Amino acid sequence: MDRRTLLTTLAAGATAAAAPWARAQGYPEQLIRWIVPYPAGGGTDVIARTLAEAMRQTLGQQIIIDNRPGASTNIGADLVAKSKPDGYTIMSADNALLAFNEYLYSKLPFNPAKDFSYIGAIGKFPLALVVNPAFPAQDFKSFLAYVKANPGKVNYASPGNGSPHHLAMELFKNHTGTFITHIPYRGAAPAMADVMGGQVPCMFLDLASGLSIMQSKKVRVLAIGSGARSKLLPDVPTLAEVGVPHTEVFAFQGILGPAGLSPAVVNRLNADLNRAFGAPAVQKHFNDFGMEAMPGSPEQFAALSRAESQRWGPIIKAANIKLD
Structure with a gap:
């Protein structure tokens, strides 16, 4: 060249x-x-x-x-x-x-x-485990005991198959050895409505969709899937705090x-x-x-x-x- x-x-x-x-x-x-x-x-x-x-x-x-x-x-x-x-x-x-x-x-x-x-x-925003206020479990420990004593008899809602909420519960089930039945909905709003109404007792709910109903006590928040407690829900323990480590769940x-x-x-x-x-x-x-x-x-x-x-x-x- x-x-x-x-x-x-x-x-x-x-x-x-x-x-x-x-x-x-x-x-x-x-x-x-x-x-x-x-x-x-x-x-x-x-x-x-x-x-x-x-x-x-x-x-x-x-x-x-x-x-x-x-x-x-x-x-x-x-x-x-x-x-x-x-x-x-x-x-x-x-x-x-x-x-x-x-x-x-x-x-x-x-x-x-x-x-x-x-x-x-x-x-990111964490997902929290919530139950209808009339559900027998008053805290996470009693919730876990109840679902373990009633395998397959407790249903949980989600905004749909493959949603973070659905997969969060599957991860939870995997880590706790529990069997809870999935009821998928078309979106977070109808899933939340049925949990509040008692048609389905529990779900993992993201703070973006459900913070207002959590703060107003329309659902009971048992634990949150974040690495540390939320400043918006300071009294709610993390899943790690209640004995379920390595279960950080967030969108x-x-x-x-x-x-x-x-x-x-x-x-x-x-x-x-x-x-x-x-x-x-x-x-x-x-x-x-x-x-x-x-x-x-x-x-x-x-x-x-x-x-x-x-x-x-x-x-x-x-x-x-x-x-x-």
Whole structure:
């Protein structure tokens, strides 16, 4: 290779290497579409809209929310996985996409570990074991004794097959050697209504959906599946405190983009997300939902997602839970 050819080749390589950075320098140059794989008005939608407004102020560009519900978030996820990796299509992702669906479905049109760019975690909220106030058990110890004395005779509600609430109880059953029968509902609201009404005696309930009925004593909270007691429910012991260790159960959310996003774009979005946690409106909604913000790096979010996938895979397989 002569000197002129060598210089031309080196220049071309430098230009190619600098292209993503050059694009990121002007990013964002148009509005950003944020896919929410749930209907408008729910907790995930509210959190996304609140964060989008806070991030808009620092990104200097409009962020529009596009609700694409269905198939346990797979419809929205497939759209994002197949979108152009330019930073203008991102999505809210939770336990379903990040940890559960690869085991719940025999085949997915995408690979959660390979077909997305992990931008950052949003937050997590623990699930708590609740019972109808008329249920004979007054505390966790008596609840455990009752279900052990009545195997298969106690039912529990969940918002649906494969939900974090469903899998939380399966993990609990696995760790306590109990047999409680699953009654799936279509959403958290009808499941909560039947627990409050006494049609089904118990369930694992997330703070985002059920904090108000927990605080108003419409259900009795026996234990919470977090590493430490919640500031919002300080009198409720953790599962570890009542003798069930290694049973931390929580729902978590984060932001993904399609695979191949420029590192500079990922880092820009991550920085603006972390900055948004300080916005008063974001802090208010997080507090209202009992949600703990999870500022951190894209790498930390990816590691959490993969660790949760590895934790829940054996539980899903052992319970033989399938959604197709």
